[in-house]
Amino acid sequence: MIEICSLSASYGKTKVLSDISLTVPNGKITVAAGLNGCGKTTLLRSVAGLMPYSGTVKVDGTDVNSLGRRETSKKIAYLAQMKTPSDLTVFRTVLCGRYPHLPFPHIFTQSDRDIAESAVKTMYLSDVADKKTSQLSGGLLQKTGIAMILAQQAGNILLDEPTAFLDASSRLRLMDRARHMADEGKAVLAVLHDLPLALRYADKVAVIKDGSIFAEGSPEEIYASGIAEKIFGVKLYRTETDDGVRYFY
Amino acid sequence: MTDIRIFVLILSAVLVGSAVLSICIGTVKITPQQILRALFSGERDTPEARIILYSRLPRTVACILAGAGLAVSGAIIQAVLANRLASPGIIGVNAGAGLAVNICIAAGAVSGWMIAGMSFLSAMVTVLLLAFAAEKTMAGKITVILGGVAVSSFFTAISEAIVSVDPDVGLMSSDFRIGGFSAVSSQRLLPAGILIASALLFAFLMSNELDVITLGDDTASGVGMNVRRMRSILLITAACLSGASVSFAGLLGFVGLVVPSAVRKFTGSEGRIMLPVTAVAGGCFVTVCDVLSRIIFRPHEVPAGIIISFIGGPVFLFLLFRDRKGQEI
Numbered sequence: 001m002i003e004i005c006s007l008s009a010s011y012g013k014t015k016v017l018s019d020i021s022l023t024v025p026n027g028k029i030t031v032a033a034g035l036n037g038c039g040k041t042t043l044l045r046s047v048a049g050l051m052p053y054s055g056t057v058k059v060d061g062t063d064v065n066s067l068g069r070r071e072t073s074k075k076i077a078y079l080a081q082m083k084t085p086s087d088l089t090v091f092r093t094v095l096c097g098r099y100p101h102l103p104f105p106h107i108f109t110q111s112d113r114d115i116a117e118s119a120v121k122t123m124y125l126s127d128v129a130d131k132k133t134s135q136l137s138g139g140l141l142q143k144t145g146i147a148m149i150l151a152q153q154a155g156n157i158l159l160d161e162p163t164a165f166l167d168a169s170s171r172l173r174l175m176d177r178a179r180h181m182a183d184e185g186k187a188v189l190a191v192l193h194d195l196p197l198a199l200r201y202a203d204k205v206a207v208i209k210d211g212s213i214f215a216e217g218s219p220e221e222i223y224a225s226g227i228a229e230k231i232f233g234v235k236l237y238r239t240e241t242d243d244g245v246r247y248f249y
Numbered sequence: 250m251t252d253i254r255i256f257v258l259i260l261s262a263v264l265v266g267s268a269v270l271s272i273c274i275g276t277v278k279i280t281p282q283q284i285l286r287a288l289f290s291g292e293r294d295t296p297e298a299r300i301i302l303y304s305r306l307p308r309t310v311a312c313i314l315a316g317a318g319l320a321v322s323g324a325i326i327q328a329v330l331a332n333r334l335a336s337p338g339i340i341g342v343n344a345g346a347g348l349a350v351n352i353c354i355a356a357g358a359v360s361g362w363m364i365a366g367m368s369f370l371s372a373m374v375t376v377l378l379l380a381f382a383a384e385k386t387m388a389g390k391i392t393v394i395l396g397g398v399a400v401s402s403f404f405t406a407i408s409e410a411i412v413s414v415d416p417d418v419g420l421m422s423s424d425f426r427i428g429g430f431s432a433v434s435s436q437r438l439l440p441a442g443i444l445i446a447s448a449l450l451f452a453f454l455m456s457n458e459l460d461v462i463t464l465g466d467d468t469a470s471g472v473g474m475n476v477r478r479m480r481s482i483l484l485i486t487a488a489c490l491s492g493a494s495v496s497f498a499g500l501l502g503f504v505g506l507v508v509p510s511a512v513r514k515f516t517g518s519e520g521r522i523m524l525p526v527t528a529v530a531g532g533c534f535v536t537v538c539d540v541l542s543r544i545i546f547r548p549h550e551v552p553a554g555i556i557i558s559f560i561g562g563p564v565f566l567f568l569l570f571r572d573r574k575g576q577e578i
Contacts, residue, residue, distance in 0.1 A: 073473030
């Protein structure tokens, strides 16, 4: 579980986040939604311990600031928005997800390789496991990133625009994977641009505006309040299938 | 047998062959049997044994160490700066080390440890300054290269000024500016060799870190790496390798640029394979070039740096334009 309390963050003199408080419970998908530049990515980077902030972030009851970089990464896996393709193979990239678990001198064991192999299979990347990530499409690169955080085996997952670059079916499969991670008991905090997708998959939505939480609630509450339309400037519709699956569009 | 294994086998064979040839050729011809006798039978008082032990062997070891050091230094710098055009020669690290050597010679501080240590320190300051400036200004790849070229020119200008003011330095450092091994001595080689061997071992141990850092700052931090600290550690290692190499081999160009790029074509970028193979390939390349520098214009000898540039320039152009297809480096 991630507990964010009165978090503020700045880039230089520009304040980006102001007094954010949010709880990301285990077993649920929490989505931070908002317009470009509202501070969603800064929120994730702060929670991941990648930039300084004021306030408190607790992960599984422990203040992140009291943890070392490596200990934080054992508890929180972070899928960055801008992934840098390298000349490493897909398998080797996924294996790097095991890095926080390596004792000095940081040599990967067979067990690490097995875990990475399993993550590669889970994300259907076996066919491209030996390809360089610089040769992959944006979608496959994104899947490689997800496989890497699966290999990291952290209990708390931060996803920054995980569906970017993906086609429609891949977007749904990826969010199904996020749902699966939540069902395994992990706390998932995702930043999504795609509002209908966010409302469909989220258990809780935090709408961020100008660096602060403007509204917070279940997707139904956010939809019913009309807040999303006010913030995003688009009309949303809802439908539900006979078996209870809700869709927003 | 995989392509990589065949490549490593060929490299190893060429390295051994060129090393033996490097010891054998010269004004006094040496046979492989004489090498074995001088090295293993304790027969060290013959003229041939003295030539082997005090002239040819140090020169050959110097070629291997300088090649391995500069090549691995280039591989590390390229990975850390995420820039295939970066190398200790291009971004001014070698020029910084060269300036330190000239200052040492001008000041009369010509002990092996002093020259190797100052070269290392100067190379380290250069690479860290450049990396710091690049990070602070979020400079692009080409900007970093151009900044390095400017730094290199600046240090070279200071070196030339020292040579102009003190012609004795010029006499002692003419080979140094081109790069070569004709004046290598055990006294100069030993301290630098210890630094290079230690830094190579450390670099091999850091191969997983090198892989992680190539994933980008946020991803590397996300898997638990203190990126800023690790970048500094790796760049200091690279500076140690290139500074120590320059201290006895001079300003050899292209080794740190061409060898890692060529090796990656065969091994990929995984550090635990790429770094050791780069070390072997670097040693191999420089030793072959040094042998050629003694053979091509016989009975005259040209500095090895000239042969390295003759070969390195076209090879780099080939690697630069082959398979590029409009992609950014």
